């Protein structure tokens with residue numbers, strides 16, 4: 001874990017961003033921090049925000065290549081979410097943007113957190129504890145969330161490898 005976690009936290013290669021999104025006319029802080037990498041020029045746009053990639057750090061490119069080969073999938077972008085404590089989370093959402101391919105490979109590093117997944121709000125959610133080093137491949141069009149917890153938990157970084165189609169290519 002330390003091997004991967006340290007380069008990810010290295011400010012030279014990873015600049016953690018704090019974002020806000022618009023909710024009921026108010027700007028609300030996103031309860032976690034983010035970073036992203038990907039093929040030059042690939043833009044993952046969601047919640048009306050652009051996430052434009054300008055290449056891969058070497059260690060992440062090697063990881064991406066391994067994951068693509070293992071699952072016979074193509075990815076050109078990775079979104080990193082960093083949760084410093086249990087009060088940081090991601091609410092129910094779907095990653096169903098038109099440009100984004102549905103299959104996502106999600107790698108967890110750091111403290112264990114609970115991931116919930118359901119087809120629709122009226123269907124009982126599946127829950128899974130994502131431990132450090134686990135790799136979950138899932139359909140981003142289904143609703144999912146990273147639950148908040150009152151337990152004392154340390155930092156966790158989640159890397160979601162994605163394929164984003166580029167209109168201009």
Ligand SMILES: O=C(O)CCC(=O)C(=O)O
Pocket residue numbers: 079081090095106115130144145146158160
């Ligand atoms: O941190 C996680 O495991 C959840 C990430 C997630 O839901 C997403 O990136 O869409």
